[in-house]
Amino acid sequence: MAVAGKPRKWEHPTLKLAKPISSEIFPALCDWIFRRQVFKRWSEESVSWQLYCIGEPGAGKTTLAAIIAEHLRQQFQSVGYPVVTLFAEEGIVSNELEFLEDFLHAVYHGLAECPVVGDNPSKEDYQKYTEARFNQNGGLRVNRRLSLIRAALYTLLGSRNKSFRAFLILDGFDLCSETLLLLLETELATLRSMGVRVLQTSRIAIFEQYVTWCDHPKHGKTGDPDEDDEPIAEIDRERLSMYYNCDSCLSVLCLPCKADGRACERDTCETRGPMRERYDYVNITISPPSQPLNDYICWNLEREHGDIGLHSSASKPPLSAFGLSIRNNKNPDLAQDIVSDIESWADGHIGFTKARLDIVNELQSVEEWGRGNQLPANIVSILDGAVRAVEKQNPLKRRLGLQSIAAAGRYDWPDGIPIPLLRQLLKDHSNQEVRSGEDILRAARGLLRSPEGDEIQSADIYSATFYEYVFNGYNERIHEADQELPHGDKEDISDMPEPEEEKARFEPQTITEEPGEITASKLHRSVTTIESSHEIGFSRVVRKGTLAWK
């Protein structure tokens, strides 16, 4: 029998507790997120929404998760709020309910072991669970075990006072199946309602946010009567990711207006408030500024190779062979040139930056630098992993994802393939009816993006490195998907018929009609210029109440 209340070891092949933060990590890389209002509100204020940090493969999601956990531990050291970090590793989950059970067990473990929890009234509940789980004569059924571990967890959380906070950081869970993600969301919603702050990293926005802006008639006008500033016109108001809704009429109030003491002022509203944040998720995109990335490269190189003139903050060992060969080179800017090369290859992605640095750190002399045109093996392996996330989906999504990536790879980077054309291509040649561009981006699991502000929405490959990988046929699955699509001259959007007036809008999730009939022979005509979008009629209209997606 288990010792009462002492958490038992749990194990799951794909679920792991956080690894300790490695000395390889340069915390300044992630300072940007701690300065963001959304992070401050999530960690310090009384909010119940979950924070999603969205980053493409190689963007450094795992690094970010580890640094955030460390930051929270330090920030709340004096009060000792528990910080639990869980990583879901790539792998097949054969039993989703058992995964869920181990997930809850891991969360319980993390919370119960935290010193601040002290007196733990859930010991009895937990003992019932461990008896059911580890009983040598065969445990109870999984649904029963789930109820027992939930009971222990809820007793533990329910016994905390109102100011109690716990942080749960999840990384890699976006690779779970959709069924598992939904099961997980239900559990997380309950945990959030009991004071657990949840942050998740993800390749794609699992939940989109509605496009919205402040409805207050005086928005943009300061409360100061001496100022003769005017309210901002509705069309010019900024898009909000955090806001309050009136409980009665759902009118939107921005954070600054709320801070000014404003509330709902809609004439038709009966109660005019109270105002609440009524959403469950806020998404932020991982986008480290370039200076810390540059500092990190310099720091990493000098930490490895000694003082090569980059003036970094690293404690520098004696010069390595590579360091010496830089010092002895005639080009005084060589070290800086190497830094610039790494920066431009990595394209703002922390994961790619690290992979490039790993290669440089193996070199013995600068003569070896820049040799060969092949993608390095460690970068190929990051990208192989990213494509496996596409392959692991159900057969329809898998084909949609792989074919879309292959099709985008035929177009110049970073222009990509216009989404209306891609949809038509998939419909004509694979008989795949794709409802919207959003379906395509989702199926591509973060490997395609649709830059905002483009007049014609396009799907393009998310980074120059991945483009090289697709274009040069590093991946067999993508190559096969490319073979499934017709070969010949590139199709062009200007070959598509002009949609009628009412069909001219292209928005995510709101498409109810397909573009007009088009024949395959027409699609195959080669035209090299893209006409202006006004002539074609596809334009991007941001309308309040639609979903934002990237």
Ligand SMILES: [Zn+2]
């Ligand atoms: Zn406002």
Ligand SMILES: [Zn+2]
């Ligand atoms: Zn109202």
